[in-house]
Amino acid sequence: MSSAARPDLAAVPETMLWTLWQRAVEARRPDALLHDPKAVELVDRIDYPFAERFGTSGFQSQLQALRVGCFDREVSDFLAREPRGTVVCLGEGLETQYWRVDNGRAHWLTVDLPEAVALREELLPPGPRQRYLAADATDLAAWADEVDRDRAVLITAEGLLMYLPPDRVKALIADCADRFPGGSLVLDAVPRWFARLTRTGRMRTATYQAPAMPWAMDARERDKLRTASPAVAAVRDVRPAAARGLLGALLPFALTAPPLATRRPSVTVLDFAAPAR
Numbered sequence: 001m002s003s004a005a006r007p008d009l010a011a012v013p014e015t016m017l018w019t020l021w022q023r024a025v026e027a028r029r030p031d032a033l034l035h036d037p038k039a040v041e042l043v044d045r046i047d048y049p050f051a052e053r054f055g056t057s058g059f060q061s062q063l064q065a066l067r068v069g070c071f072d073r074e075v076s077d078f079l080a081r082e083p084r085g086t087v088v089c090l091g092e093g094l095e096t097q098y099w100r101v102d103n104g105r106a107h108w109l110t111v112d113l114p115e116a117v118a119l120r121e122e123l124l125p126p127g128p129r130q131r132y133l134a135a136d137a138t139d140l141a142a143w144a145d146e147v148d149r150d151r152a153v154l155i156t157a158e159g160l161l162m163y164l165p166p167d168r169v170k171a172l173i174a175d176c177a178d179r180f181p182g183g184s185l186v187l188d189a190v191p192r193w194f195a196r197l198t199r200t201g202r203m204r205t206a207t208y209q210a211p212a213m214p215w216a217m218d219a220r221e222r223d224k225l226r227t228a229s230p231a232v233a234a235v236r237d238v239r240p241a242a243a244r245g246l247l248g249a250l251l252p253f254a255l256t257a258p259p260l261a262t263r264r265p266s267v268t269v270l271d272f273a274a275p276a277r
């Protein structure tokens with residue numbers, strides 16, 4: 001039996017263990033909102049004090065599952081329209097979306113920092129339709145040419161943009177719109193009040209301090225993303241599916257009634273203008 005992987009990660013790259021853990025906590029529940037056996041398997045193979053550092057909260061794992069569900073739905077819809085398309089996953093970490101939604105024909109490109117890609121390669125060796133690239137996602141010169149222009153493209157930035165400075169978020173959107181006309185970008189954002197908690201060190205457990213989040217966006221600010229580039233042709237909110245328990249009862253209000261509806265975490269799709277003919 002292979003020995004357990006011992007990740008040596010800190011700061012933002014370590015957050016990929018947080019999202020992995022939340023998916024595994026959720027997937028282990030009998031009433032799970034997310035089916036993710038690969039995440040459970042990975043957690044079992046990694047030597048890291050997950051529970052001690054991140055806690056075991058069914059509330060957090062459910063929130064994470066709702067966010068992941070939004071991304072999975074967008075990728076599945078894209079693959080239904082474009083079965084041979086390319087999904088570019090920026091800051092993919094140990095996300096196991098490929099094992100949840102792949103259709104057997106799509107191409108997948110992972111772009112993440114070197115230490116994250118090294119761990120992903122060790123734990124999730126790429127299949128013939130997957131490529132992993134160690135690069136800064138904001139440097140399109142490092143990865144955009146790796147994407148086949150003859151295929152439709154969907155770019156995802158799941159749990160990534162909040163860790164970037166606001167000017168780099170704007171530049172990344174503009175560069176993607178410029179390089180991938182007719183493509184789309186799915187991104188998520190934390191609201192401003194939440195980012196403030198991270199910047200003042202109040203998102204912590206006894207042994208873990210979440211890194212500061214320099215970029216935030218309240219849900220009501222979504223349309224401002226158009227200002228990143230005139231090539232952003234459409235902006236669409238992606239709403240989570242039904243939740244369980246108290247959150248399930250409150251979700252319809254949280255999505256429609258201020259102040260939470262305007263200041264909630266959000267998932268947004270940006271469609272880029274198609275190429276001129």
Ligand SMILES: C[S@@+](CC[C@H](N)C(=O)[O-])C[C@H]1O[C@@H](n2cnc3c(N)ncnc32)[C@H](O)[C@@H]1O
Binds near residue numbers: 092135
């Ligand atoms: C919260 S984790 C999200 C991982 C995965 N998307 C998920 O949802 O499980 C943040 C990820 O962004 C990556 N990251 C941070 N800054 C990056 C950058 N400039 N370029 C590429 N990846 C980056 C980190 O290495 C990490 O894998």
